[in-house]
Amino acid sequence: MCRNRSLGLVGEFDRIADSLFSGFFPARAQRRPGVALNAWEEESRYCVEAEVPGLALEDLEISIEARELTFKGERKADESAKAHFHRRERGSGSFERTLRLPEGIDAEKIQANLEHGVLTIELPKAEALRPRRIEIRSRG
């Protein structure tokens, strides 16, 4: 089994990703290792989150094109030449993952935040898709 430890990347990941996101965020075939994602739905937005400990803003790149959201990242190996590793579980290297966004996302308002090694991408729903309270007027 090929297991790439960097950033929680799993070599066998693509297959899993496809089935998880099928119908919703179908992932394209990946050339590079992906990164594990969590996604959830709130009333007015969808959120996608990835754990990327050790990465700074400049190590990440997020782009949107034709309803596809791509994010790339790279963790440089932070090794000083003289260090001798007794244990090595973290990895380094680059990843890339592309998600197909569901309909009704307000692409202009997508936001990404990186905080304490967690990247969160907020995808606001277009107004038309949000639940709306219908006001009831009474006459009389």
Place this chain on the structure above:
Amino acid sequence: MMAMNTQVCTVGNGNGHGLAERRAQRAVFVPRCDVAEHENEFSIHVELPGVRREGLSIEVDKGVLSLRGEVVEERAKRRGWIAREYGTGDFERRFRIGEGIDTEAIEAELVHGVLILRLPKRDSMKARRIEVREIE
């Protein structure tokens, strides 16, 4: 058993990032780490994504360094999942620290979700350059 020259060893639970246990509503994970030896110190890098300084506790007692990181409540109680490829919860890991480490001088720093611990060697453990005198 700790090898003579290994002053920093992980305790229990094997490699990082497995689910260690589930307590009440929160899962506890074993974080991934690197342990490296340098000339004058050991360093431990521990991945603690989502842990802030106030949620982190580090303790050294009887030769064991224990660390616990709690993720913010909001992340632990999320609902409405569309995809869940990794678990979210607290982190815990322990390391056995040898006599050759100056425990009083251990330093910790949290950078982008990675805890960096520096464990200075005691003088007796440091490599020493032996000077050779030349007698004319």
